[in-house]
Amino acid sequence: MxxxxxxxxxxxxxxxxxxxxxxxxxxxxxxxxxxxxxxxxxxxxxxxxxxxxxxxxxxxxxxxxxxxxDRRKSLGLLNVKGFSEAVGKDLSTVFVQHPKISLWNPDTHFAISEQEFKEKCIHFSRLRCVYEVPVMIEYNWFADNRLEGFSDIDFIEGSFFKTLSQHYHIEITGSEHELRSERVSNDIAALLKIPQGSPILHISVKFHTSKNNFFLYSELYCTTENYPIGSSYHL
Amino acid sequence: MxxxxxxxxxxxxxxxxxxxxxxxxxxxxxxxxxxxxxxxxxxxxxxxxxxxxxxxxxxxxxxxxxxxxDRRKSLGLLNVKGFSEAVGKDLSTVFVQHPKISLWNPDTHFAISEQEFKEKCIHFSRLRCVYEVPVMIEYNWFADNRLEGFSDIDFIEGSFFKTLSQHYHIEITGSEHELRSERVSNDIAALLKIPQGSPILHISVKFHTSKNNFFLYSELYCTTENYPIGSSYHL
DNA sequence: TAGTGGTCTAGACCACGCC
DNA sequence: GCGTGGTCTAGACCACTAG
Known part of the structure; x- marks a missing residue:
């Protein structure tokens, strides 16, 4: 080739x-x-x-x-300031929904290709906390048949991307974001333990990968009062 | 050299x-x-x-x-979807404050260097509209003595970056962002013509440039209901 | 001083776009 | 066919790091 x-x-x-x-x-x-x-x-x-x-x-x-x-810090991707960067903070991640086969969720703001839509997808969601305080909830979807046996293996060091790299030799090559400031829904307010109707940062992401026609879709909801979202870009 | x-x-x-x-x-x-x-x-x-x-x-x-x-589309910077990308939309920019020498504003979320703080700075602010509807207000600061005679010249095609490139041969080489979802202040609500207390996307930006120790500081306040902020990153 | 990466030369052949 | 950029060779000398 x-x-x-x-x-x-x-x-x-x-x-x-x-x-x-x-x-x-x-x-x-x-x-x-x-x-x-x-x-x-x-x-x-x-x-x-x-x-x-x-x-x-x-x-x-x-x-x-x-x-x-260490590539994960150099991608210019959005991440909670102090989450992957800061050391010495008490960070934790808990699964709200373990990876399982499900239907494509209409919540994703980026268009899913026909090809992908025909397939089943895998979904999982996680709550991210700093000092036990929830700061972000993350919903993820991707086409099922692209990652053989994904549901069965564990995340390497709690990192989805590290798992993709080491197990499947797939790297994140880019991403598209859409950012919105919204009033939080009641469901998410409860999960993040914030007052109903608070302003919340909603980020829709489509990750591009080194595997052809394989994308990851995420919807993030972040409380930014104490831990704003940081991102950086350099030539 | x-x-x-x-x-x-x-x-x-x-x-x-x-x-x-x-x-x-x-x-x-x-x-x-x-x-x-x-x-x-x-x-x-x-x-x-x-x-x-x-x-x-x-x-x-x-x-x-x-x-x-055209470099301006390739920077992976945050920009209102449909603002610099979309064609055929009715876009407009009006100055709320024309460039003038002022004091450094404590509103900037990124630390300003001692060196910069000793100097006067130039400030200007602009309101961005789509179809006459305000969608973003933008406050900008930078060190005065770095851009000789800046206040006097006009923006090239309404673009600050284009002006920097053509007049001063300065390029944007990178940026840092902090994103927050907040309740809009009354001042800004009035300017953007949105209800008081609406959720608003507040973006603090520090632009890095090809000129040594020259940075641009911006505070953006965006209504994202109709025109979400988009950004993309590719390897 | 030995080994490393950084710059540069003077060629060669190939793959692509276009007429 | 001809000019373009893409890949590659077999050298050379320089600049930096470290023992």
């Missing part, structure tokens, strides 16, 4: 990183070592490493080497 | 694009032409073009050439 030599280097290294054979913070083989491993020149190896850098898998350090990076 | 040859190519082309000498949609000189223009090899020219691609200035088309791109 893909005969470009730099892709071979790139995909080989990516797979090793996804599998955990090169852990975060460790160094990849040097460029010269990769040259002999793959029988190519440095230009080709460097092109592969450039791509991995662009994808956020590695950082390169002049005079030292290429170091494996 | 910068002696790398690919930077020469990159910066030369970037400046021409910023000045409008290469307009959006036109083709840059071919790689071979650039080679002879700068007396370097294709590897070097291509490295410069790679950088421009990464920065969003150009797209490259196999067999055709490198085409100048």
């Amino acid at each position: 893909e005969e470009k030599r730099y892709r071979l280097v790139q995909n080989f290294l990516k797979l090793q990183i996804q599998k955990g054979n090169f852990v975060v913070g460790s160094y990849l083989p040097s460029e010269n070592e990769l040259c002999t491993m793959f029988g190519v020149t440095r230009t080709t190896v460097r092109k592969g490493l450039d791509e991995l850098t662009r994808e956020g898998f590695i950082d390169r350090q002049h005079g030292k080497g290429s170091i494996v990076r | 910068e002696e790398k040859r690919y930077r020469l190519v990159q910066n030369f082309l970037k400046l021409q694009i910023q000045k409008g000498n290469f307009v959006v949609g036109s083709y840059l000189p071919s790689e071979n032409e650039l080679c002879t223009m700068f007396g370097v090899t294709r590897t070097t020219v291509r490295k410069g073009l790679d950088e421009l691609t990464r920065e969003g200035f150009i797209d490259r088309q196999h067999g055709k050439g490198s085409i100048v791109r």
Whole structure:
């Protein structure tokens, strides 16, 4: 399929990183070592490493080497400030609904493709708390038949994305968001333990992945009074 | 300062694009032409073009050439859906406060550096409407002495960013956001013509720029009922 | 000083778009 | 067919890091 030599280097290294054979913070083989491993020149190896850098898998350090990076912090995605970033806070996640096969929920604001709609989907929802205080509820849907045996395996370190990467070698490649400020519904007010009718931040997300035609749909409802949602974008 | 040859190519082309000498949609000189223009090899020219691609200035088309791109749509920044994207809608912007020298406003949620705080700042605010209906009010602050003679010149096509690029060759390189869902204040409710106490989306933004230590601070208040805020991110 | 990544040359061949 | 960008080679020298 893909005969470009730099892709071979790139995909080989990516797979090793996804599998955990090169852990975060460790160094990849040097460029010269990769040259002999793959029988190519440095230009080709460097092109592969450039791509991995662009994808956020590695950082390169002049005079030292290429170091494996924690990608989850570099995606520019919306996340509760202090949730995945902050250390030393008491964070917790509880399932409101464990993953199970269900029907597509009409609540998703992004259009689901016909192809997806024909399939069953998997749904799960989680409540996110800081210091035991609920700050966000998250509803997720995705096409069932794309992730073989998903319901049966556990989330790696409580992270859906980490699970996708390590078990299925699927990465998040992008996302679309729609943001609304609404009055909270009574159901969600009860779950988040906030007064009825409070303003709440509603975020609809469509995640794009490295797997063809595989998307993740999420609806997030956040109380932003104490923990505003942060996001960042850099060139 | 910068002696790398690919930077020469990159910066030369970037400046021409910023000045409008290469307009959006036109083709840059071919790689071979650039080679002879700068007396370097294709590897070097291509490295410069790679950088421009990464920065969003150009797209490259196999067999055709490198085409100048409209960068403002590629930043993954938050913008009112249908504001800068949609065509055929009746969009308008009115100044609530024209640019003038003022004091730093304590309303900004991001910390302003000591260096900036010592300087005066320029402030302006604008009301954004769709079909004459106000949907967003925007307050902006930035350090005065960074943009010589700013108050006196007009916005290019009503765009602050376009003005920064063409007049000062400054580009937006990134941004940080904080999002909150709040009850609207009475002042803002009046400006946006919405009922008092309505939920409103409050976005604090710190824009990073290509000019050292120059940032733009914005506070946005958006009614999201009819026109939700959209954003997207792609690898 | 040895090893690493960063820049650069002077070629070559290929794949794509267009006439 | 010709010009374009995409991939690749086989070198070279430089800049940075570390023992």
